[in-house]
Amino acid sequence: MVAPRDEAEVERLVVKEPDSFGRFSPRGLGRAYGDAAQCAGGTVVDCRGLRSVLGLDRQRGTLRAGAGISFDNLLELLVPRGYFLPVTPGTRFVTLGGAIASDIHGKNHHVDGSLSAHLENLRLVAPAGTFDCGPVQHKEEFDATCGGMGLTGVVTEATLRLLPIESSWMVVDTERAADLDSCLSLLSEEASRYRYSVAWVDGLARGRRLGRSVLTRADHALAMDLPVDRRRQPLSYRAPRVVEVPFASPLSLLRPATVSAFNEMWYRKAPSKRETQLQPLATFFYPLDGVGSWNRLYGPRGFTQYQFVVPFGAERALEHALEKLSGGRVASFLAVLKSFGAAGAGHLSFPMEGWTLALDIPLGVPGLPELLDELDVLVADAGGRVYLSKDARLRPDLVPAMYPRLAEWQAVRARLDPAGVMSSDLARRLGLAGPVLPSTRA
Amino acid sequence: MLDGTGMPQSAVVIGGASDMARDVLRILAGRRLRSVVLAGRSEPALDVVGRELRALGVESVRCRTLDVTAVASLVPFVSEAVADLGEVDLVLVAAGQLGTATLEQLGPGTISSLVATNFSGPAALAMEFAKHMVRQGFGRIVLFSSVAGVRTRKSNFVYGAAKAGLDGFALGLSGALEGTGVGITVVRPGFVTTKMTAGMKPAIFPVDAETVAKAVVRSLETGREVVWVPPQLRYLFALLRLVPTPLWRRLPG
Ligand SMILES: Cc1cc2nc3c(=O)[nH]c(=O)nc-3n(C[C@H](O)[C@H](O)[C@H](O)COP(=O)(O)OP(=O)(O)OC[C@H]3O[C@@H](n4cnc5c(N)ncnc54)[C@H](O)[C@@H]3O)c2cc1C
Secondary structure, eight states: OBOOOSHHHHHIIIIIOGGGGOSEEEESSOOOSSSTTOOTTSEEEEGGGOOOEEEEETTTTEEEEETTOBHHHHHHHHGGGTEEOSSOOSOSOOBHHHHHHTTOOOTTHHHHOOGGGGEEEEEEEETTEEEEEOSSTTHHHHHHHTTSTTOSOEEEEEEEEOEEOSOSEEEEEEEEESSHHHHHHHHHTTTTSSSEEEEEEOTTOOGGGTTOEEEEEEEEOOGGGSOHHHHTSTTOOOOOOOEEOOSOOSSOSOOHHHHHHHHHHHHHHSOSSOEEEEEEHHHHHOGGGGEETGGGGGOTTOEEEEEEEEOTTOHHHHHHHHHHHHHTTOOOSOEEEEEEOSOOSOTTOOOOSEEEEEEEEETTOTTHHHHHHHHHHHHHHTTOEEOGGGOSSOOGGGHHHHOTTHHHHHHHHHHHOTTOOBOOHHHHHHTTTSSOOOOOOO | OOOTTOOOSEEEEETTTSHHHHHHHHHHHTTTOOEEEEEESOHHHHHHHHHHHHHTTOSEEEEEEOOTTOHHHHHHHHHHHHHHHSSOOEEEEOOOOOOOOOGGGOOHHHHHHHHIIIIIHHHHHHHHHHHHHHHHTOEEEEEEOOGGGTSOOGGGHHHHHHHHHHHHHHHHHHHHTTTTTEEEEEEEEOSEESGGGTTSOOOSSOEEHHHHHHHHHHHHHHTOSEEEESTHHHHHHHHHTTSOHHHHHHSOO
């Protein structure tokens, strides 16, 4: 592991003496679920040191910052000044660089697209040199890097267009849907009326109740939406404290029976008619960040996620996937369903127009690897794909079908990293970057 | 590269024509396996397994003759296998020989050959592959022990003693590899109905090779270090270890 503190150090490592440490992979906060930021037998370049704020342009509403800065820090900086991140994942403990490498999507994808749509510029230090790239200049390098899983170079800084907000509160509508059909129609109805929308699906409900879910849809609250006593400081923001799960459960607490009972309670508790509520930003966007190491609930082997997208029109595949999952009695806490808008420009960017479903996958459950292999085929046949940032076990042979721009990406990558020194366990496992480079270091 | 469910894309299998190895390979071929080096004493027997694996979709299969008792050939074999595969995700050592426990037949040559086949050969191979895997930063080595080694008995005590040695070696190596990303699995099957035991009277809880293979694959998924097949043997042997010696020697089988 090396931890450069500034761009000059990154350049020294990546451009001038790449041979000194064999193959390597950049890492942010390590929130990718699988092995995207791991590099067995090689070196991890810890980018968290590149965390300076380089400029907040309040006229244009843009922010320039080091790629190692966390969304947690950015929120503390931005929210009180009346800005929000244009796209945020379900955790605020990611870095800007990691978010770019995954071309992350949020609950607003159907309206705003993925993160790359909001980037004016990024600086890429690749073995072949340093590039200032964006949607216009060095567009190919830009498109290969957004969603490029850290395999095109180290992103050292980026300029982001921000979303102006009037308050640090959300107006959240909650309602439940009795089955998949009603859930999908609620998600597609006036899809753009809410900026943020997502459905939490009971992954264990079967038969007539398949796909029963609780929808939360929201917009940023305007100052006038707030109660009078809050209007004086509408933008006050304090990151909630993190409570640790104190021990790793020796057995998984999340067994089908426990989860089933939990899901039932959770569904019953949700309002059957639409209800409106004000919620602080963090409660709406980062419900899981309140509990540190919450994955410990899954027992000693931990878990990963499975997230896929299938195009609109492939609802049957979605239903089929839910049937397989609920039939497999996979103790998945809850699955998250939402609709994506149009795909962005990133060659390996995950989002595409359609339905996306994400669920937790406890590792070590008998029969689960085979079940997921079946889902891979189902998804690929439907013209969809699996999210690489959350993957630990995808069938490698399906990657070219799921990511049809793979060859295009590989060509740009080969120019940026001719010797093939940038690698990761994910890249090796899926053969993303072509043949494997033997390790040079013992 | 091993995936998050412990499934290998590349494997070296020593004793590649054994029933248990073959059944493990069949399952892995349906998952992620793409390239294999099969090693064993009989090339034709390996070829049969190789053909089946190719038919099951494994892209690259190489068969190499290897006698695990030929000490000088072990290091070159490991280098070749590493060169063949690049990355070695999984090594499975299924070589083994029951041999004899008839006193008249047990001369120095027989004893050292049984120890080499069941213990020192597999141990040396595991060691060489472990060093390579530590450099690559990941990997898993599966070694076949046996309940015969948990408490030796007159009917197969040389075999049992050698397996006891291998079992202890493997657990020690596993401890030494902690933190390197390389894992060891010790499989302790009971009576397995295979070529090796054909014609013998089955002991308590007999299992077939396929059951053992499924348990091995399952252990790759869970990362378990010690695998008893069938699992009940773990509890049975916890008791059998306590049986007083005179009684133990009188137990049938
Ligand atoms: C609870 C939770 C919820 C999530 N929700 C969502 C969601 O809603 N939407 C979504 O899209 N994702 C989501 N994710 C996934 C997460 O947003 C991505 O995995 C993100 O990439 C993690 O960022 P990181 O800084 O932790 O990067 P890491 O995990 O450290 O690395 C991820 C990838 O980025 C690369 N990388 C990191 N830094 C750099 C850099 N400076 N330059 C170049 N490459 C770099 C790495 O090589 C690796 O390929 C979620 C993850 C968690 C744990």
